Amino acid sequence: MSDLAIDRVETVLLDVPLRRAHRFARASMDAQPVLLVRLSTAGGVTGVGEGVVPGGPWWGGESVETMQVLIERYMAPILLGRAVDDIEAIGRDIQDVVANNLYAKTAVEVALHDAWARSLGVPVHTLLGGLARRSIPVTWALGTEPAPVVIEEALGKLEAGAHHTFKLKMGAQDPDADVERVLTIAEKLAGAAGLRVDVNARWDRLTALTQLPRLAEAGIELVEQPVPGPETETLAELTRGLRTAVMADESLRTPTDALRLAKLGAADIYSLKTTKSGGLRASKAIAEIAAAADVPCHAGTSIETGIGTAASLQLACAAPAVTWGSELFGPLLMREDILTTPLRYANGELHLPEGPGLGVELDPAAVRAFTRS
Ligand code: MN
Numbered sequence: 390m391s392d393l394a395i396d397r398v399e400t401v402l403l404d405v406p407l408r409r410a411h412r413f414a415r416a417s418m419d420a421q422p423v424l425l426v427r428l429s430t431a432g433g434v435t436g437v438g439e440g441v442v443p444g445g446p447w448w449g450g451e452s453v454e455t456m457q458v459l460i461e462r463y464m465a466p467i468l469l470g471r472a473v474d475d476i477e478a479i480g481r482d483i484q485d486v487v488a489n490n491l492y493a494k495t496a497v498e499v500a501l502h503d504a505w506a507r508s509l510g511v512p513v514h515t516l517l518g519g520l521a522r523r524s525i526p527v528t529w530a531l532g533t534e535p536a537p538v539v540i541e542e543a544l545g546k547l548e549a550g551a552h553h554t555f556k557l558k559m560g561a562q563d564p565d566a567d568v569e570r571v572l573t574i575a576e577k578l579a580g581a582a583g584l585r586v587d588v589n590a591r592w593d594r595l596t597a598l599t600q601l602p603r604l605a606e607a608g609i610e611l612v613e614q615p616v617p618g619p620e621t622e623t624l625a626e627l628t629r630g631l632r633t634a635v636m637a638d639e640s641l642r643t644p645t646d647a648l649r650l651a652k653l654g655a656a657d658i659y660s661l662k663t664t665k666s667g668g669l670r671a672s673k674a675i676a677e678i679a680a681a682a683d684v685p686c687h688a689g690t691s692i693e694t695g696i697g698t699a700a701s702l703q704l705a706c707a708a709p710a711v712t713w714g715s716e717l718f719g720p721l722l723m724r725e726d727i728l729t730t731p732l733r734y735a736n737g738e739l740h741l742p743e744g745p746g747l748g749v750e751l752d753p754a755a756v757r758a759f760t761r762s
Pocket of ligand 1: 587589613614638639660
């Protein structure tokens with residue numbers, strides 16, 4: 390058996406407590422469920438990947454529980470005995486057995502890269518073609534709470550010098566009241582911070598046509614996914630008509646989606662997420678399509694721990710098109726880190742760790758403490 394052959398596949402479910410509840414349009418969470426996938430090789434190397442969705446199956450239909458079943462029952466038998474550098478062929482074989490479920494596939498695909506890179510003694514970004522940057526700006530996401538609560542949190546972050554831009558979650562209330570709330574926040578933070586909003590696909594075309602110009606007027610620099618994912622023509626119409634940048638998130642999961650968006654001119658910026666796209670290689674392919682279409686990318690998050698964040702960071706640093714910063718703040722939202730050495734945030738940026746694989750190590754005590762019983 391080759392040193393690279395996988396001899397063990399293990400999954401563990403964690404619930405990692407958050408510092409504060411994180412609210413989306415229709416979901417809220419005070420702990421982030423996480424599925425860790427560990428692959429061991431005959432050569433004694435272990436690779437780790439993380440399966441995670443933002444606060445439950447509302448975003449893409451998957452949950453950590455569905456991922457665990459699919460990986461243990463359907464993907465692990467394909468993985469056992471295969472070499473960790475056989476990633477493309479393993480991906481094809483998994484695709485023959487499991488359709489969709491890109492979050493679950495990401496957990497496995499990232500673990501394969503981590504194990505392969507560690508076996509070679511190189512960082513994951515080497516496997517992706519090397520570095521375009523060594524750090525990336527990090528915007529902070531503010532929840533759907535009332536304006537005074539959000540303003541207080543934003544001012545605290547600005548004072549600490551931790552973040553210079555903020556993303557406001559929208560879509561939890563009536564659009565008129567929601568826009569009023571954002572206008573109040575924008576007025577308070579004008580000149581001090583860049584403001585972006587994420588509607589998480591909650592508005593229909595007419596609501597978006599009515600409300601988005603008000604947000605543009607107030608100086609909102611970026612509007613993320615105002616309309617449902619499949620409505621790419623509407624997204625294109627909004628992108629053409631609005632003087633604020635429009636970012637695609639729910640509309641973009643696969644390289645095929647990226648090509649469709651590029652052909653339609655459907656968005657000014659693409660949100661790149663390793664989690665929603667099936668892993669590092671599909672995300673890299675999306676970034677290449679974006680570069681060819683002259684569309685900048687932003688490194689998005691599904692609220693990953695240090696493991697998933699390190700994977701997204703390796704990708705963001707290896708993809709030249711990621712010029713619109715990131716929202717890779719996941720570990721900062723968690724009450725405790727699950728890494729032995731936390732990722733380094735400084736001066737509003739997240740810095741690439743040194744070291745082989747993902748460049749980070751799991752803290753076994755933290756993993757034990759948060760394991761779901
Ligand atoms: Mn989003």
